[in-house]
Amino acid sequence: MTTTRAAAGVLAVPVVPRARRTRSVLIYLAYAWLIAVVGMAVFASLLPLAPHITAVGTPHQGPQWGSLELSMGTDYLGRSIFSRAVHGAQVSLVVGICAGLIGFLVGGLLGMLAGYFGGRLDAVVRLLTDAMLAFPPLILLMALSSILTPSLGTLLMGLTLLVIPTFVRLARANTMAWSAREFVLAARNMGAGHRPILLKEILPNVLPSLGAYLPIVMAALIVAEGSLSFLGLGIPPPTPSWGGMINDGKDAITDTPHMVLMPALVIFLTVFSLNLAGDHLRRRFDRTLHD
Numbered sequence: 001m002t003t004t005r006a007a008a009g010v011l012a013v014p015v016v017p018r019a020r021r022t023r024s025v026l027i028y029l030a031y032a033w034l035i036a037v038v039g040m041a042v043f044a045s046l047l048p049l050a051p052h053i054t055a056v057g058t059p060h061q062g063p064q065w066g067s068l069e070l071s072m073g074t075d076y077l078g079r080s081i082f083s084r085a086v087h088g089a090q091v092s093l094v095v096g097i098c099a100g101l102i103g104f105l106v107g108g109l110l111g112m113l114a115g116y117f118g119g120r121l122d123a124v125v126r127l128l129t130d131a132m133l134a135f136p137p138l139i140l141l142m143a144l145s146s147i148l149t150p151s152l153g154t155l156l157m158g159l160t161l162l163v164i165p166t167f168v169r170l171a172r173a174n175t176m177a178w179s180a181r182e183f184v185l186a187a188r189n190m191g192a193g194h195r196p197i198l199l200k201e202i203l204p205n206v207l208p209s210l211g212a213y214l215p216i217v218m219a220a221l222i223v224a225e226g227s228l229s230f231l232g233l234g235i236p237p238p239t240p241s242w243g244g245m246i247n248d249g250k251d252a253i254t255d256t257p258h259m260v261l262m263p264a265l266v267i268f269l270t271v272f273s274l275n276l277a278g279d280h281l282r283r284r285f286d287r288t289l290h291d
Contacts, residue, residue, distance in 0.1 A: 027280050030273035037270055041089035049083040052240050056080045060256040072262040075248055081262050084240040088263070091152070091241045092270070095225045096218040099156050103163030103217065108210050110164075111171025116179055116198060125172070129165040137162050141224065145233035152235060155228065159221050170213060174206045212282035219274035226267055242267050 040047065049069055050056045055078035056069050064070035072081035114125035144158040178184060184201050192201075222242075228234040229243025230250075237244065242263045249259025 026276055030276040030280075033269055033273045034277065037089055037266075038093060040086045041093050044086050044090065047086065049086065050080055052079060052084045052087040053238050054079065056083075060252065060259070062256070062258055063262075073256070073258045075245070075259055076252065081245070081259065084245055085242065085263055085266050088240040088242045088245060089266075091235050091239065092222050092225055092267075094152070095155050095159060096221040099159040099163060099221050100214055100218040102156075102160045103167050104210060104214055106160075107164040107167025108171045108206070111168040111173075112175045112198060112202065112206060114168070115172035115175030116194070116202065122172075125168060129168045132161065132165045137224070138227070141228055142231070142233060145228060150233055150236055155225060155234060159224055162224070163217050163221065166217065167210060167213075171206055171210060174209050175202055178202050178205045208285035209282075212278060212285055215274045215278035215281065219271040219278070222267065222271055222274075 055074075057074045057078050057080075059074060059076050059078045061070065061074040061078070063073045069080040069082055072085065075081055075084070110125055114122040140162065141158045144154060148154045179202060184197060187197055187201055225234060225241065226243030226246070229241040230247045232247065234243055235241045245263035246260050249256065249263075253260045
């Protein structure tokens with residue numbers, strides 16, 4: 001058949017099989033865990049759980065099979081650790097998502113403007129970014145928590161200030177790289193203004209990189225919130241938080257380790273899942289890895 005086609009003047013086109021992308025089972029487990037955590041945090045009031053301030057058993061009771069409320073045991077007051085972990089997810093996720101999104105929007109906008117226009121604007125943005133990155137993050141958070149009243153608003157403000165410089169640098173570097181590409185130069189030579197170039201040419205290429213980095217930033221914010229709550233500078237009781245639950249059980253870790261291990265395990269799985277999701281999104285949507 002090949003000889004006949006060659007004789008007839010038809011070139012045979014080789015068929016190249018499509019490359020298959022192997023996906024790890026951990027990716028699916030990570031997304032399943034994140035969906036479960038977000039779902040339980042959103043619908044916590046609808047779950048068949050006792051209020052997080054109500055005692056459901058004896059203090060320091062270990063995990064019990066067959067009971068959802070006692071599946072993680074009880075704390076030093078007999079309250080359900082599972083119920084407190086579910087309600088504590090509301091605080092951790094609100095802090096991580098809101099602070100991450102605000103930093104994403106503000107930092108991305110400043111980084112794009114600085115990388116595109118350059119000049120004095122770029123110099124001022126770089127100076128402010130370097131100054132904020134030079135300040136120790138934990139010291140800044142502790143200073144804000146000690147000066148201001150510890151609350152959800154204080155946490156959001158402090159954590160947002162920490163992540164804005166990171167997004168500024170990432171957006172600025174990507175904007176400078178894409179601004180030198182041929183299609184941007186062609187649009188500028190055709191008379192396109194700054195606004196259409198930023199919105200139609202550069203933003204669609206910068207956005208995937210920033211979006212893929214967002215879950216990793218959220219994971220770091222959850223750890224930071226847990227660290228502040230562990231130090232007693234986070235959300236004040238009786239509102240539960242994952243870091244505060246670890247702080248409540250640290251004095252009895254030798255006798256009842258589940259009071260520390262259970263909330264620590266929830267933090268670990270959530271942060272690990274967010275990091276896996278961020279790496280997966282970066283490999284999937286970041287065009288700088290494929291160009």
